[in-house]
Amino acid sequence: MSITIETPRSPRSRKSAKLEKYGWLYMRASGALLLVLIFGHLIANLFVGEGIRAIDFGFVGGKWATPFWRIWDGIMLWLALIHGTNGMRTLVNDYAERPWVRKSLVVTLWAVCGVLILLGTLVITTFDPCPANSLPELLPSFCTNK
DSSP states (O other), rough: OOOOOOOOSSOOHHHHHHHHHHHHHHHHHHHHHHHHHHHHHHIIISSSGGGGGSHHHHHHHHHSHHHHHHHOOOOOOHHHHHHHHHHHHHHHHHHHHHHHHHHHHHHHHHHHHHHHHHHHHHHHHHHHOOOOOOOOGSOOOOOOOO
């Protein structure tokens, strides 16, 4: 007795299959890199120095005073948001049966991802822990009077 496996029915084109392959590869590469970034982030924040008791506005300001941590957190932000959105897109493609529902959900996912990336990047790049004309007693200890 032989078993025949039917050819899969796919509403998508070859171009879409190629994009799916790149999405799959991205998930593997970004997942591996995110493990390094997230564990580095957790170690730097929770285990080095005073641990969780030290995390406050001054801690973040001091950490983001160096470009290294801004770049580290920026890369982590971008990879995590794109990785999560791509995972949600895969779920939508698997479970949304109507093409218009699938398309509208995927467009919404990527729009929200774009807005969050934009806002997060804006915070990381424009953050100033020592704003001008602030009361000195409200500033972190590493700030010099401006």
